[in-house]
Amino acid sequence: MPHLTHTTLPNGLTVLLREAHSAPVISWWLAYRVGSRNEPTGLTGISHWVEHMMFKGTERFPAGALDREIDRAGGQWNAFTSMDATKYFETLPADKIDIAMQAEADRMTQALFDADETESERTVIISERQGAENQPTFWLQEEVRGAAFRVHGYHHEIIGDETDLRSMTRADLYAHYRRHYQPANAAVIAVGAFDTAEMLAKIEELYGAIESGAAPDLFSRAEPEPAGERRVTVERPGKTAFFELCHRIPAADHEDWFKLRLLDAILSGSSGASDNKTSRLYQALVKTEIAAGVGAWLTPTVDPYLYSIIVTLREGRQPEEAEAALLEEIARLQSEGVSEAELNKARKQTRAAFAYSTESVTEQAYGLAQSFILGDVTWFDRYADRLMAVSADDVLEVAERYLVPRSRVVGILHPTDPEQEAAGT
């Protein structure tokens, strides 16, 4: 990887810069260490709502002004709230990047949170949640997470509970913003066609004067160790059943996370590089016509989270069949381990996926922003090498350690008869 410049301004702002001159564009990111995991009951969804309010203007850039400026420049901009972070980005032609740098510096401290705009956005966000509710799998995911985490903030959806979205006030939102949006809790990241020394000078000029207190104490409650399998059942109108199998796994900074990543590549092939038709789970569930599809998710997170496998059942097949097939595959993995050929395949897939993911400056910058959030700015850069170092014994070891009943959460979505549902019976 090209050289990464990593420095910290006196006000605590982390700076990560990487030159990439393959195209005349720059991706500019601002990542804050606050996400839905840091939200107490009553304020669920507040990080996401604050993210929305950041697009509602400052004195210098009134609402809509930046939409126009960035589109005029041919750029893209957006923001994402995750469980662990809130990230903002602009990718622009290199000669227009000043817009992004000035905008993010300004709205770090000067967002207005206009009262009328806040109320207008309340209904927009409730609409966003209601749109998600139209997908049956949203209900399943919400219940599974709720069952998996009784104490930790990972237990609620990023969008928040509707009751909180209806009761939160402008004062709540503004307090959350002022507390978490400050240099010592943030990083700026740039990847693209720039000169590092010039870029650093601009950053110091625009961001160096922003006052910062100490990094905020983030609200966080540790989840107790799981003491047994948990099961939830959801019923929604429709005709398609889903089955979800989750296991508690460690955070992304734990060496075992990378071993689990290889395990996942072998089970589901979810490297992002292929459609996985030779993976163990496809062969066991789709090829046997139990399922129409199967996918697995291993999200790198700050705190221990879940390794999740979701099965879309074919008509006439039962969730219990999916469960039996999945548990059989896990047992086979634990008893037989993996072959060197499977491991080599997973490694090559990893190399290819990494090559694809580094072809755009936006994706490279995203990787660095994620690294900052995970507490190790080299996490993304060392990702491929750490995966290459995983052995067959390592995969077996984590399969035995984590894919066990004690840390398991099972979710089943049963479709209900739409006609009866409509009739209220």
Added chain:
Amino acid sequence: MTDLQTSIPNESNIIRAELDNGITLLVYENPAVQSVNVMGSLQAGSIYEKPEQSGLASLVAGALMTGTKGADFDAIHGALEDVGADLGFRGHVHKVGFSGKALAEDLSLLLDTAGDALRNPIFPAEHIERLRGERLTWLQYSSFDTRYRAAKAMREALYPDTHPYHYGTYGDQDSITKITDDNLREFHAGHFGPRGMILVIVGAVEASQAVQLAADAFGDWGNSEQPAVLQAHEPQNVAGGLRPTVVVPGKTQSDIHMGIVGPARKADDYLAAQLANSVLGEFGMMGRIGKSVREEKGLAYYAYSRLGGGHGPDPWTISAGVNPDNVELAIASIMDEIERLTSATVTDEDLADNQSYFTGRMPLRLESNEGIASHIHSMESFELGLNYLADYERMIYRITKDDLLRAAQNYLRQEGMVVAVAGPDQAAS
């Protein structure tokens, strides 16, 4: 720093070759990456299928990689997945498209696999049944998806059942159930061939090597059964003004899908219509519609417009997801914006903003192999000429406010607009 003007794909840096069997090959070298992207199309879309066999072309495309004369399902996918490569085929209305990517060292595998799948599929019965089951599950799931149902209702109301755009490329439960393995083989034998095929290769490969590899994979392919190219004409006797409503029980939100017949990609006023669409529902936070429906009234998380612009008269659509109580207000707000766009020219500022947006976004769109391949494929497929991207800025800045108004008036006629809504039963709530 790379200068866009010297690197933009154009006739001097795209290698274009026509093979004797009718395949057009286009190669663009991109040494800045480690991978290679392949993208292509053949004239074998759903426009060539009978209405009672709706979904056949897409099913054939989806089944191409389930087994060939020389390789079974596991061998085909194993070879690709072993090296982290990806290849897929997809049926559209006019064409079957394919795309894939691999590390540059694996380009020959990618091309050979694509060639074998296109030329030698055997459609094994067990895999066809599995694929059929997957499609049926998807259709069943989609029948409870309000976005899908609203879009389907709009499409079926806008285009009569004699028009190919009336039908979804995935077909329906009835048609998919009845399609036989022989139907798949016959459709493949009668429609898949090299004439009219486009193949684009972009990435870390020398052009001469890519041309040779493509010629090896496809050069000796022929099919005398290929039919003449079919066109989709303007739908006749469109009723317009229809308001189909679909009740989907148990949903929280309603989806609105409004549509009217729009311009084909090659229409003279296509770019003007595209700019008008941007003003209406794209620029900034989803254009004027987004400003009214989302930003000012807080009715929806999303509310935007899109211009299809393919090989035929695709729809010009407006979509929004709103609380069921707000459906009429959202529709009225959107209609107000259409009225505004079709009754007066946009401001100088609107025009300048959108011209700058269209031309300024080009560097980002050409950043990845896939983006470059997609643009080169479009230039060839729509016969725009290989200097289209180089001339693009000049074309956009030639468009006037009056051009936008004429394009908007030409297509966005409120009396012809279909307004489809899918959501919970309001009467029951």
